[in-house]
Amino acid sequence: MTERLYYDDAYLTEFDGEIVAVKAGGWAALDRSAFYPTSGGQPYDTGTWSMDERVLHVTDVEVEDGIVWHKLDGPVSVGERVHGKIDWARRFDHMQQHAGDHMLAGAAWQLFGGVTIGLHLGKENSTIDMTLPDGRTHLNPEEIAMLEDTVNRRVQQDDPIRCWFPSPEELEALPARKKPTVTEHVRIVAMGDYEMVPCGGTHPATTGQIGPIKILSCTPSRGNMRLCFVAGMRAVRLFRQSYQCAGDMAAAVSADFDSALDALKRERETAMIQRKDMKGRLVLAALGVLNAGKRGNVYAAHLPFADHDTLLKVASELTKEPEAIVLLSCPKGEGRMLVFARGIDAKPDMAQLLRATGARGGGKPDMAQGSAAEGDAVQKAVLLLEG
Numbered sequence: 001m002t003e004r005l006y007y008d009d010a011y012l013t014e015f016d017g018e019i020v021a022v023k024a025g026g027w028a029a030l031d032r033s034a035f036y037p038t039s040g041g042q043p044y045d046t047g048t049w050s051m052d053e054r055v056l057h058v059t060d061v062e063v064e065d066g067i068v069w070h071k072l073d074g075p076v077s078v079g080e081r082v083h084g085k086i087d088w089a090r091r092f093d094h095m096q097q098h099a100g101d102h103m104l105a106g107a108a109w110q111l112f113g114g115v116t117i118g119l120h121l122g123k124e125n126s127t128i129d130m131t132l133p134d135g136r137t138h139l140n141p142e143e144i145a146m147l148e149d150t151v152n153r154r155v156q157q158d159d160p161i162r163c164w165f166p167s168p169e170e171l172e173a174l175p176a177r178k179k180p181t182v183t184e185h186v187r188i189v190a191m192g193d194y195e196m197v198p199c200g201g202t203h204p205a206t207t208g209q210i211g212p213i214k215i216l217s218c219t220p221s222r223g224n225m226r227l228c229f230v231a232g233m234r235a236v237r238l239f240r241q242s243y244q245c246a247g248d249m250a251a252a253v254s255a256d257f258d259s260a261l262d263a264l265k266r267e268r269e270t271a272m273i274q275r276k277d278m279k280g281r282l283v284l285a286a287l288g289v290l291n292a293g294k295r296g297n298v299y300a301a302h303l304p305f306a307d308h309d310t311l312l313k314v315a316s317e318l319t320k321e322p323e324a325i326v327l328l329s330c331p332k333g334e335g336r337m338l339v340f341a342r343g344i345d346a347k348p349d350m351a352q353l354l355r356a357t358g359a360r361g362g363g364k365p366d367m368a369q370g371s372a373a374e375g376d377a378v379q380k381a382v383l384l385l386e387g
Helices: 088-112 141-156 168-173 233-252 257-292 308-318 350-356 377-386
Strands: 014-023 027-030 047-051 054-064 067-072 081-086 115-121 126-131 161-164 188-191 195-198 213-221 224-231 298-302 325-332 335-342 360-364 367-372
Touching: 088 115, 088 126, 088 141, 088 188, 088 195, 088 213, 088 224, 088 233, 141 213, 213 233, 224 233, 233 257, 257 298, 257 308, 257 325, 298 377, 308 325, 308 335, 325 377, 335 350, 335 377, 350 360, 350 367, 350 377
Parallel strands: 298 325
Antiparallel strands: 014 027, 014 081, 027 067, 047 054, 047 081, 054 067, 115 126, 126 224, 161 188, 188 195, 213 224, 325 335, 335 367, 360 367
């Protein structure tokens, strides 16, 4: 079995070892290793192996039957001596996220009776799945704030984080939040006097090194509750990005942070009124063009100033006349958007007429929509009706 050096020192970044086994696919095992293998929801470490003048990259780490296997980007042989080096930035980020999970899971258990059933540390954020005793699948905003405040106060206390392998007798007496999933070599992690749980992962030495913890969302997930969060430098980067975004938004509406949201709402309301007014003007303009060019009961025209929504509104207005036939087009890229419609007493099948012009699309006898690469679909339709 591999001697797992990270159990004793999660801050160990360099070590020496000997290759004791290799297997197909570029995998190799050492007699001792500081590389953390994927387990318990925490991703694997990456880094390098140096051997004489060669440097190989560790791209994946797994554990099987107590043996830690390292995926390498080059060949190695049993017996070679290795100087391993951990990608510390990646490791410490995982340590912060993992410990942040402990803090949230422990506090949610104490405050709301939440029982953790799953954890995933992702590249951008992390998630905790849990059940609540009353069957709820989310927390309300006040409860989320309470949970967030609780864990961040504990972070600021900078309490020690202790990891150890208790004896069976000691383990039996410990007030752990959950029971271990293994029966031998159970490792316990304790944070201050408020969190204690079996765990084989890597963690900072104190809660202060976790850094700020921010809950991003609390949503239902397969009948359970899912908390999404970031911790440490991920939270710092999020705060920086959010602050910049808020500042840019405030500047765009010529307001300060406190009044920016109200100013944005007013601008949106004004813009909506203006858009509604403009759409009404477009419909009136289109009706004017069509009435001026009306031939019997046929209203037909290409409306270069209109959009699809305008065509639909115009068609709806004109087909209130029972005998009306409405043939409309507007620009769509290099071609045309088409809307053909008829009143309740008109006879032609609009879907058949649209397809007969060579346009693409379809619909029902009283209304059809489509598009044409050429600009003469409306004229073709008029000729088909007259012919």
